[in-house]
Amino acid sequence: MAPAKTGKKQAGHFAKGKSGNPNGRPQGSRNAATLALESLLDSQAEALTQKAIDLALAGDLVALRICLDRVLPPRKDRSVAFEIPPIITIEDAPKVMAAVTAAVAQGGLTVKEASDVAQLVEAYVRSVEASDLEKRLREIEENLK
Numbered sequence: 001m002a003p004a005k006t007g008k009k010q011a012g013h014f015a016k017g018k019s020g021n022p023n024g025r026p027q028g029s030r031n032a033a034t035l036a037l038e039s040l041l042d043s044q045a046e047a048l049t050q051k052a053i054d055l056a057l058a059g060d061l062v063a064l065r066i067c068l069d070r071v072l073p074p075r076k077d078r079s080v081a082f083e084i085p086p087i088i089t090i091e092d093a094p095k096v097m098a099a100v101t102a103a104v105a106q107g108g109l110t111v112k113e114a115s116d117v118a119q120l121v122e123a124y125v126r127s128v129e130a131s132d133l134e135k136r137l138r139e140i141e142e143n144l145k
Helices: 032-057 061-071 090-105 111-144
Strands: none
Touching (some): 090 111
C-alpha cells in the first residue's frame, strides 16, 4: 500500500512550496520568552525606574540619556513656519513650490520638510483635479440628456 500524500518529502522535510503550518502563526500571538520577561520586568518596574534615576543623578551618561528620552522623547518632526502664498487654484501651485524652494535655499526649511510640504501641495492639486473632472463629467452628462 502506498503512503498517503502529505506534502512531505521522504527525508522528513516539506516539499518546496508546502508548509507544515499553512495558516502561519496566529495574528497577535506573542513569544513565550518575551511574555515571561515582561512579567518579570512588570513586577520590578518601579525599582528599575528608580535605579535608572539614581544612576543618572550620579552621573551615568547612559542612564541619564534613558531618563531624558522618557521625559522628553526626541522629536520626529517640527512645525514648519514660512511665508507661503495662498493656494486657491491649481495655477497657484508653482508659486507655492517656488516659495518652498526659496525657503530651502535660505535655510528656513530642510530638504525633508520641503518634500513633506511638496507632498501636501501635490495632494491638493490631485484633489482639485479630481473635483474638476467630476464636475466636467456631470456637465457632459447633463448636456447629453
